[in-house]
Amino acid sequence: MRNDDLGKLLLRLMLGGLMLFHGIAKLISGPAAIKGMVAAAGYPAELGYLVYVGEVIAPLLLIIGVWTRPAALVIAVNMVIAVLLVHATQLFTLNAKTGGLALELQALYFFSALAIALLGPGGIRFGRRGGFWA
DSSP states (O other): OOHHHHHHHHHHHHHHHHHHHHHHHHHHHOSHHHHHHHHHTTSOGGGGGHHHIIIIIHHHHHHHTSSHHHHHHHHHHHHHHHHHHHSGGGTTOBOTTTSSBTTHHHHHHHHHHHHHHHHOOOSSOSSOSOSTTO
16 A cells, blocks of 8 residues: 555545535535525526535545546535635635635635546545546
């Protein structure tokens, strides 16, 4: 086992696990709030169900290491949409209490997802070996 495989596993588990908590919260609370935000932005409310793909299915795929690159790209797109729908007014804003960016968590999720999409799953995973989309 190589250190880079352990690093990729850690990155996948971190992003997948933390994003999954957001998805579980949305499963518990239901889709109404998300559908409302999507409808308020002028899109069909049913598109709100896609949040479950980005915050439940894709994180689970990352955790087990199956279809890792597409799952990571789904999470990256999910973060862009979340910022546009919910956090657009906070772009380039500093958090007065901590001094960090107001959207640093969203940026961390986005760039971690891009890193996984570029790096791939590593050797510690379920699923087939090889292939770019592994």
